[in-house]
Amino acid sequence: MAYKIRSLNTRKQIEAAWNERSSTAEIGDLLGGLGYQSVYRELRLGEDGTYLSNGKKRYCADLAFERDLEAHKAFLITLDQRKIFQELYDAGASYEELIEKTIFKSTGSVYNEIELGTDGLYNPNGRKNYSAELAQQRYMTKIIK
Numbered sequence: 001m002a003y004k005i006r007s008l009n010t011r012k013q014i015e016a017a018w019n020e021r022s023s024t025a026e027i028g029d030l031l032g033g034l035g036y037q038s039v040y041r042e043l044r045l046g047e048d049g050t051y052l053s054n055g056k057k058r059y060c061a062d063l064a065f066e067r068d069l070e071a072h073k074a075f076l077i078t079l080d081q082r083k084i085f086q087e088l089y090d091a092g093a094s095y096e097e098l099i100e101k102t103i104f105k106s107t108g109s110v111y112n113e114i115e116l117g118t119d120g121l122y123n124p125n126g127r128k129n130y131s132a133e134l135a136q137q138r139y140m141t142k143i144i145k
Contacts, residue, residue, distance in 0.1 A: 005068050005144045006042070011061035014042060018059045019052065077103065077139060082132035085113060089130050090123070116142075
């Protein structure tokens with residue numbers, strides 16, 4: 001997964017640094033060497049239309065987080081999609097059927113999904129247990145860095 005949504009905690013750090021008059025280079029260093037263009041993009045994402053006392057546009061971590069999630073909603077796998085996968089998987093569907101009937105379009109993505117949602121135990125059919133809720137929880141933790 002290439003894109004990761006910055007956590008609200010990370011954005012709160014950016015907000016605090018920006019309010020303390022840190023430069024974009026300093027904020028980039030705070031984020032592990034992030035380039036200045038990425039920092040500017042992040043600052044624009046959180047602009048709320050007001051200004052700080054030093055004349056810089058205010059950055060709002062909550063607003064940036066909301067906007068980022070909304071912008072990437074189409075790329076996020078939903079719990080409903082995972083429940084469909086679980087229903088088919090629990091019914092004994094083959095990987096080919098799962099590929100055909102769900103959003104997971106390769107053997108690798110089906111395998112990865114099962115690994116994401118397994119508790120390490122096996123069901124009576126000898127397949128790994130899969131939980132849509134567990135997969136969704138782990139997925140959201142994984143994409144929000």
